[in-house]
Amino acid sequence: RVFPNAKYIHLIRDGRDVLNSYLKSGLETNISHISWRWNTSIKKALLFEKKKKNINSFITIHYEELVNDPAKYVKEIYKFLDIPDIPYSETRNINDMGDVILKHHENIKNPINSSSVGKWINELSEEQKISANKLMSKYLRKFNY
Numbered sequence: 001r002v003f004p005n006a007k008y009i010h011l012i013r014d015g016r017d018v019l020n021s022y023l024k025s026g027l028e029t030n031i032s033h034i035s036w037r038w039n040t041s042i043k044k045a046l047l048f049e050k051k052k053k054n055i056n057s058f059i060t061i062h063y064e065e066l067v068n069d070p071a072k073y074v075k076e077i078y079k080f081l082d083i084p085d086i087p088y089s090e091t092r093n094i095n096d097m098g099d100v101i102l103k104h105h106e107n108i109k110n111p112i113n114s115s116s117v118g119k120w121i122n123e124l125s126e127e128q129k130i131s132a133n134k135l136m137s138k139y140l141r142k143f144n145y
Contacts, residue, residue: 035135
């Protein structure tokens with residue numbers, strides 16, 4: 001109600017890579033809780049999107065697509081936001097990005113890349129993969145993961 005013309009970008013990442021990142025960083029160790037957080041964030045985003053009167057105010061972008069082709073998706077975001085297209089550049093001031101000193105934020109200092117995509121395949125145990133696939137199956141399927 002406060003911003004009736006606002007536009008929203010839902011950036012979604014494969015939940016198994018999210019799980020792997022949480023486990024590696026030590027931020028969380030409970031697979032059920034990590035899965036619940038991922039599922040809940042998606043559920044809330046979808047409910048929010050459904051409530052919006054203007055269906056053109058919401059866009060979903062897959063993290064994997066963004067990091068594989070940032071120029072294309074940045075251009076898509078500019079178009080969605082109806083702002084002038086500024087040519088994509090890797091040049092950015094990381095000091096403008098907030099908290100970049102914590103270990104789990106260290107990759108923000110690197111150029112955008114896809115090196116974290118699919119890490120779960122080799123880094124999660126078979127038991128962790130089975131749990132993640134079971135706990136996240138609804139939204140993994142919905143978003144073609």
